[in-house]
Amino acid sequence: MDTPTHPTDHHRHRAGRVPVWLRAAIPAVLILVWLVVFGLGGASFGRLSDVVVNDQAQFLPASAEATEVNELQEGFRDGDAIPAIVVTASDTALDDAQLEAVDELRDRLLEVDGIDADASSPVIPSEDGQAAQFVVSIAAGEDDRPAKDVVDELRAEVDDDPIDGAETAVTGPAGFTADLAGAFSGIDGLLLAVALIAVFLILIVVYRSPLLPVIVLLTSLTALCASVLVVVSLAAADVLPISGQTQGILFILVIGAATDYALLYIARYQEALGRFERKWDATWAALKGAWEPIVASGGTVIVGLLILLASELASNKILGPVAAIGIVFALLAALTLLPALLLWAGRVAFWPRKVRERGASAAADLGEDPTAGRGLWAGVGRLVAKRPRTVWIASTVVLAAMCLGLPQLKADGVPSSEFVLGESQARDGQELLGEHFPAGSGTPALIVGPEADLQEMADVALASDGVDSVSVVSADSPAGQAPVTEDGVQPLGPPGTPVPDPTVVDGEVLLQATLTDPADSLEAEQTIAELRTDLDRVGEGVLVGGQTAVALDTNDAALADRALIIPLVLAAILIILMLLLRAIVAPLLLIASVVLSYAAALGVSAVVFDGIFGFPGADPSVPLFAFVFLVALGVDYNIFLMTRVREESVAHGTRAGVIRGLRLTGGVITSAGLVLAATFAALGVLPILFLAQISFIVAFGVLLDTFLVRTLLVPAVSYDLGRLIWQPSKLARGAR
Template sequence: MATPRAKWVVFLVWLLVIVGSGAAGISEKYTDAQENESTSFLPGDAESTKALLAAEDLQGGELAPAVILYRRESGLTAADKQKIVTDVQALTAKRFPAVVADGSRAAAGGGSGGGEESAPPPAAAGCGGPTTPIPGQPAGYAPFVGPVCSEDGKAALVLAYIRGDGDAAHLLDPVEFWRETVSNPGGGLEVKITGGAGYAADAITVFENINGTLLLAATGLVIVLLILIYRSPIFLFIPLAAVLFAEFLSQTLGYGLSQLGVTINGQSSAIMSILVLGAGTDYALLIVARYREEMHRQADQYAAMRAALVSAGPAVFASAATVIAALFCLSIARVNGTSGLGPLGALGVFCAALSMLTLLPALLLIFGRRAFWPFVPHTPTTKPSAALVTPAGRAVLEGSSVSALLRVAGACVVAVVVLPLTIVSAILRRCTRGHTWSVTSAFAGSVFIPYELRRVRNEHQVDETHGFWKRVGDRVAVNPLRTFGGAVAILLVMCLGLTFFSTDLTTNDSYREKVEAIEGQELLAKSFPAGSSAPTDIIVERAADVERVSAAVAAVRGVQTVSPPVASDDTGRTLIQATLTPPPYSTEAFDLIEPIRAAVGDAALVGGATAVEFDVREAAAWDSTVIPPIVLLVVFVILMILLRAVVGPLVLIGTVILSYAAALGVAYFTFDVIFGFNGSDPSLPLFAFVFLVALGVDYNIFLAARAREETYTHGSRAGMLRALAVTGGVITSAGIVLAGTFAVLGSLPLVFLTEIGFVVAFGVLLDTFLVRSVLVPAATLLIGPRFWWPSSLAKTDGGATERPREEPEAVSV
């Protein structure tokens, strides 16, 4: 793409792909393909998965109960009970295709099916039974049954059943209408809709807009950070456009993955978007920094781009390959949501790298050197002539900084107002050397050119021997042993936060603010057995064992009641349901699943909502034990290939592991002491490990690759210090951008995404400012040439003297 013709070919190919994807509505199809039910996370060999499939066969499909709970603390009045009848009449006025028409048959486990959570508690005296249709419903359509009143007389519940068919709207629409009609009436009467349908509706509501919200927030943050980094009113739109194109491409290809059977949910989709934005912006910063460096050396922008791609391209490719390989390791996870994130996240990073290595260079060449204005990289032959400055422009060139900045700011406001025309003009006709964009030519001699000359005159380019990071390296080199020890001590202190480790986060704790289903569950637990809203399914294989299995389950401490048979088939398989004493989405309830399974033995399968979450947590624990060593091995092999060494990769991986443990320690302390979360998701350590190891090694790749090249000429000691000086600024900027994009996950209402956003953002910053900038250079200086063992650099230590380059060379970053 570094030719006049190729840049347009690359740009048009990308444009056609994105436009075609938009015309086909792939983005909407990608959103619709997401599966956010807890059962979609289950491994295929989990017992609750087998129980779920068996229950669906017995009941004629999967039914989700909507539990409408009425409660008054002082006791339900006659008016309250009449309101229940009136409300049901209003609710049945609108029909929904997925709502089971005969709710009494569903509640009783008749021909239309029982439902996953279909056995309500028995009615108290003087209250309608659980299979009693409520009066006033139209003939042939009586979906609501009950009411079931509590023994304390303070609460009553009404049930309806929604048949799942894969269309989220069929479940969400009735629940939303019912809530709008009856919830929160006031006057001391509390009405909430909970149960399986209520929980599912709340999850769908959270996830259905998650991609749009996240993309908007993350893009806004990236824009702000790019403005601060590039300090240009024009240039930030070039890498931003390349990143957004990569985002759209990842969703297009992601839809293809979903059609191949890969499980995609709202969480994995959100993380993929963050990876595309964060990693894409990182790669853009690295390529642009190398291109800008070459633009100071070469007048021909195409030659500068070729040199930049030859030098920075391999490092970006190696970085992307490391992250992709690490993410693909997630594919072996037992939790379907985690295994789905593997290929989906890898796809996102691939799209980001592809865009940065093809589309971004094409856009840079299309817009030309002056897109960097006012910090335009120049050679002596490309610098604009002072003769082009008008008399009015002298005030900008030679006047005070404040007045010059104010005049430029005013001109930039005008330029932004006509930005679309500016972009079109730039693409159709890039002005010749020494001129600004044609739509702002009125400001050329009076504002833009003089301010550009002012910046050229005052600009101090950072190189291997100047700048902030050169001074940091010099400080490290004074006493690398003390620096190394101090950095390790800081990280070890942070690791002490691991004592706050907890995986007690459950479905009831998964939202930062309580949703209605959780509020309803808490109200229900005050008057009914807490497990009433989600009984545990038990599939007895033979009819002859039903009585024995029921007695065995009832004898387990923590089981409130066991229902009569809910459904059965001709083979004798029978569904019964156990109501647990603790809330169904609590660690106390999870602890009952293994005793129940031990009690029934091989005679039955144990499933239901509690068993589903229990099996997901067990699978997550297995994933967190097995996958990290595989990730480390894969990353180690890639580093050995890249650096052609063994000692160096071991050091880099060791520092990243220590950084990961420190970040996780600070995170667990923060979650418990500051945020007050009830714990973390069981999969958090695994996700944090994969991201922090892969992304942490990313920055070490950029540093070590440049250090290796510098070592050939200047020796290992000077090579590392020069690499730190020249890469410090751009890697720090990249780390800030990546940390910022992951921090945006905290804007979403899910605790898990808030936690993963915090730990990755903090870990990236820790790695950027302490590990990569201090610990790795100190370790390298201590080890010396042996860092590159067994390559030839370990024996020769590169060049014996430090000498400046006479010709531009292909360097890594």
């Protein structure tokens, strides 16, 4: 048995009692189990597209008015359906040949598999004669073709036989759904490839080793496969639905977090290999030093994510457990699979670099004066030790200056036509529609109320400046609906056609109000809000829904979530930090620094979004998601730093412990920050406005935390306050 040469070498002495066969069996079993999980999870990737749902209405809270209307309208129609609007327009009036071609196009499209011909509309020419439109209804039941596939076929039919001298586009809710699904199509391949390549290149630069980056990425990918396996199983069982944006965030979060935890463990393992001759002893020493900060870091993220369960908006509520599952597997892989792989590889993992000789350690190299020596982190340590107050005040001023851009952040919602960046046929078609028809054509507001109040409801809607026309659902009408004017329900057809009877379900009727503004616009949302207020005077049982109402209720729920979730996350993370650091002052400082960093990231992002990218605004959920990720993940780096500072402070005093902790963790935290920023930046390859904004805010915020907050602000404040940061623990009553 080896003779201990270091105060902590008693771990090796105890580990020596473990039989050799068990030392070989434990890592072998762990690796085998994880490889099985890797295989099963890899196979589950192919099932993701089958369980992903991108319908905004399905993620509304059950209490939302639009949700109630969605449920009620099913009684007036046969099954679920998504309307696709086909619009043809020309710079001049459409001639007879062009109108005949539009009729023929309609006949061909009604034969497409997945189209409900009976629920589709006839061709409707515009008043200026330069355009014509018709609505085709796409069946959206559980066993029906995906709406994207149907829209793709409709568009292919349009392209195969274009109408001379005119432009034709497929738009409407189905068109936007198809464009959004197409934008998410690269999530399994492109997004994952970009993220993994970025991480691999950073690890190559950091470690200058061919094997270690492979081990780290294998750990991260295995954690992701395990997450996908569980999430897909839950989604297939209708326990936990998943959207495209949730899927993208899951991928990035697991890869980034698992890699960060791996970097922290590797730093401890490399240091332990310098103190112990046997790999087994080094592994146990590394686990003892790494498990607490890794679990605490993962715990803050998991708690922050699970608090999203308190959200009103179902999409926010669903993201919480989905992403938390990913973090759990990231933690498990970093603390089991990675140590097993490194135990197998030993010092070879770091080849061609040499690991320190036995008995040496990075901590010992600092000597009695932690500010001595050369190198970047020695220089940063001297700067912090020499002028701590100047450093933290200057850092705070820089961050405060970045916050000045916050008033420019327009996070009150964006039209659904802007969800997809780049080309969008649905958006182009919506513009054509708005030039020749009421912009809300084909996507009406839905009004459900008592049959006795039909005319009064119609009169209120017609009196609104934002409503062009009103119709009532009627099975007796050829088009399935009949116009309603101030004179009552009107027949469709030649003079003498009988007035159709409205469809009545449980004493209620369904009105459709065509809006003058695009259905996805903020102006249309304002019209819906005013309609609801005005119709409340008709009766409490009158409800307003439809696509525009869905967007309005989604934005309102997202704003309510922001006001609720942000304070809860702050309180939860503060409690975790207090328990971890056994203090009150230090956790308060850490929380304050991360919140300031978050505000600075939002301020800079607002200026970039508005002045450089020209984004039309932001979804109300963007600040909330950015907050949860930045605060939870930003605190990670402070946890990595301050747990080491506390460890060093016990032996060397607080001020020396601050400089030692800064120097000992500087390289690994910087590497972790670069990895996490790169993985979130990879989200930007998907042409989705929401993900592009989250990508920039989180990546920039992580870099701020890495290079300014954790490097200068937190160490300088901690050094300036000295042992006061550990109040009220015993460590605060030490000599330094």
